[in-house]
Amino acid sequence: MPASDNRLLANLTSVRRRIAEAALAAGRRPEDVRLVAVTKYVDVPTTARLAALGQLDLGESRPQQLWEKAAALADSAVRWHLIGHLQRNKVRRTLPFVHLLHSGDSRRLLEEVERETGAAGRPMLDVLLEVNVSGEEAKHGFAADDFGRTEDELQRTAEHLAALGHLNIRGLMCMAGLDNDPAAARRDFARLRELRERLQREWAGRFTPAELSMGMSGDFEAAIAEGATIVRVGSALFEGCDGPSEESGEPRP
Ligand SMILES: *Cc1c(COP(=O)(O)O)cnc(C)c1O
Numbered sequence: 599m600p601a602s603d604n605r606l607l608a609n610l611t612s613v614r615r616r617i618a619e620a621a622l623a624a625g626r627r628p629e630d631v632r633l634v635a636v637t638k639y640v641d642v643p644t645t646a647r648l649a650a651l652g653q654l655d656l657g658e659s660r661p662q663q664l665w666e667k668a669a670a671l672a673d674s675a676v677r678w679h680l681i682g683h684l685q686r687n688k689v690r691r692t693l694p695f696v697h698l699l700h701s702g703d704s705r706r707l708l709e710e711v712e713r714e715t716g717a718a719g720r721p722m723l724d725v726l727l728e729v730n731v732s733g734e735e736a737k738h739g740f741a742a743d744d745f746g747r748t749e750d751e752l753q754r755t756a757e758h759l760a761a762l763g764h765l766n767i768r769g770l771m772c773m774a775g776l777d778n779d780p781a782a783a784r785r786d787f788a789r790l791r792e793l794r795e796r797l798q799r800e801w802a803g804r805f806t807p808a809e810l811s812m813g814m815s816g817d818f819e820a821a822i823a824e825g826a827t828i829v830r831v832g833s834a835l836f837e838g839c840d841g842p843s844e845e846s847g848e849p850r851p
Contacts, residue, residue: 602839606644607651609835610635617829620822631822634679634811636832638663642670644839649674657681657700657830661688668695681771681811681830683738686710693718700771700811700830703728703738708762715764722766726811729793731786732775739772742793752800760804769809769827770794774817783817787824794825 618628634657637645645656645667654675658664659682668678677697684692684701689710693699702708702725715723730739746752759767772790774783790812797807813821815834822829 602644603647605838606647606835609837609839610648610651610653613831613834616819617822620819624823624825626822626825631826632828634681634828634830635835636681636814636830637667639832639836640839642667644836646671646674648835649676655679655697657832659683661685661692664692664695679830684711689714690718693720693723696723698768699723699725700828701728701738702726702765702767702771703740705758708759708765712762712764720764722764724766724768726769726771726809727767727807728771729790731772731789731793732778734775737773742789745793745797749800752797756801756804767805767807769807769811770797771811771828773814774812774821778817780817780820784820784824787812787817787821787826791825 614633617631617633621628621631632655633653634655635648635653636657636659637648638659648656649671655677657679658667661680661684664678664680678695679698679700680692680696681700683703684699684707686707693711693714699711702711708725711723711725728739730737730741745755759765770790770793772786774786778786790810794807794810801807809827810825811828811830813826813829815831818826818829818831
């Protein structure tokens with residue numbers, strides 16, 4: 599076993615322990631928080647090692663990297679999560695690999711995903727609605743008000759989403775603001791939870807948007823305290839491991 603493999607296992611064990619501790623501290627069950635390991639910083643062999651260590655929920659933010667890794671790990675039981683923006687012209691090529699689409703960030707994208715899911719003969723695709731809780735210009739996602747301010751507007755949104763019959767709207771996703779201190783991040787997570795509670799009330803019987811995908815390396819414990827059911831952790835898993843691969847176009851934080 600190469601030294602970096604030990605390090606990867608130690609990091610994974612530590613992140614899982616911190617998730618369990620944060621859940622227990624919030625009076626929640628550790629198994630109610632799922633870890634998605636974000637592999638955008640690392641190459642295919644490191645990604646394969648994670649899977650071999652039993653970490654089967656993996657996330658990529660760029661469709662091309664997801665295609666490459668999903669193809670390379672086609673024989674594994676990995677469940678791929680797309681967590682970054684999906685351009686509409688990449689929907690067809692991407693969807694066959696995707697277990698859960700976290701970045702349902704506009705109506706036009708959802709409509710395209712609906713069309714291509716149907717065209718591919720897939721009965722249902724699990725999707726999260728991405729919400730720009732921090733309101734930063736550069737971020738994708740719905741504004742909370744996009745779902746409607748009044749009861750009537752909320753019902754119209756529900757009807758529109760229900761008409762997308764191949765989409766199983768499983769919950770909401772967000773990223774905390776970029777320059778956030780921990781307290782501000784926690785307020786962003788609380789806003790997503792409150793929005794989920796409102797949608798669950800208003801959309802009862804139509805959708806159960808139960809999942810909250812929120813929290814990254816720097817803030818996943820705060821997200822769990824606010825009810826995260828999925829945390830997306832990248833850099834904390836790879837500290838002290840081999841450097842980023844050449845093919846990874848993203849800078850290490
Ligand atoms: C990169 C990324 C993550 C993981 O971030 P880390 O801080 O490295 O844990 C989570 N979510 C999204 C959408 C990302 O792009």
